[in-house]
Amino acid sequence: MAVSTASRLRVLVDMDGVLADFEGGVLRHFLARYPGEPHVELAERRGFSGRGQYRRLRGAGSQPGALWLTEVFICTSPLMKYEHCILEKYSWVEKYLGPKFVERLILTGDKTVVSADLLVDDKDTIKGAEPKPSWEHILFTCCHNKHLELQTPRRRLQSWADDWRGIVESKRRSNVEKECYASLTANGN
Numbered sequence: 668m669a670v671s672t673a674s675r676l677r678v679l680v681d682m683d684g685v686l687a688d689f690e691g692g693v694l695r696h697f698l699a700r701y702p703g704e705p706h707v708e709l710a711e712r713r714g715f716s717g718r719g720q721y722r723r724l725r726g727a728g729s730q731p732g733a734l735w736l737t738e739v740f741i742c743t744s745p746l747m748k749y750e751h752c753i754l755e756k757y758s759w760v761e762k763y764l765g766p767k768f769v770e771r772l773i774l775t776g777d778k779t780v781v782s783a784d785l786l787v788d789d790k791d792t793i794k795g796a797e798p799k800p801s802w803e804h805i806l807f808t809c810c811h812n813k814h815l816e817l818q819t820p821r822r823r824l825q826s827w828a829d830d831w832r833g834i835v836e837s838k839r840r841s842n843v844e845k846e847c848y849a850s851l852t853a854n855g856n
């Protein structure tokens with residue numbers, strides 16, 4: 668049976684804050700390096716930039732999810748100070764997800780130009796050169812974004828225990844419906 672292209676789904680999965688416990692790692696590192704210093708508990712984190720919140724305070728790992736989606740790529744941005752982080756990201760993916768996923772690792776400073784159906788990402792606002800990215804952004808809940816109220820129709824994935832299959836399947840259904848509608852209107856029906 669021929670499979671329509673609309674039923675094939677490409678999902679981009681962010682790395683820090685979604686697959687890797689970025690916030691927990693930063694806090695553990697901070698506590699080890701600056702014992703006794705004021706710090707921000709994960710329950711108190713607000714806003715994407717931890718650095719900003721620490722600045723204000725001073726007056727100034729891992730949780731790989733079970734992924735068996737249609738076509739999954741890891742889509743991650745390197746830090747501006749990229750010397751170590753690029754190698755570390757590749758090593759992390761190989762260690763926790765295996766060599767097959769190394770081939771599916773996309774490092775980009777601009778996720779809006781990557782083409783996919785879904786992007787699961789903990790950053791609340793994702794901007795770039797493409798004003799209308801092809802993907803729907805699914806906000807992955809993280810300590811820094813859990814208090815944000817999303818405007819309809821934006822959707823969240825609370826954790827990997829949440830219903831990611833439901834999100835993937837609803838996207839697939841909507842793609843198939845769009846394709847059917849397009850072919851009906853193209854045929855003058």
Ligand SMILES: Cc1cn([C@H]2C[C@H](OP(=O)(O)O)[C@@H](CO)O2)c(=O)[nH]c1=O
Nearest residue numbers: 681682683689715716717743744745746
């Ligand atoms: C500075 C900063 C970076 N990051 C992550 C996001 C990017 O990875 P990712 O795209 O995998 O989420 C990377 C570069 O900014 O570091 C945070 O998650 N929080 C921060 O405060």
Ligand SMILES: [Mg+2]
Nearest residue numbers: 681683684789
């Ligand atoms: Mg992230």
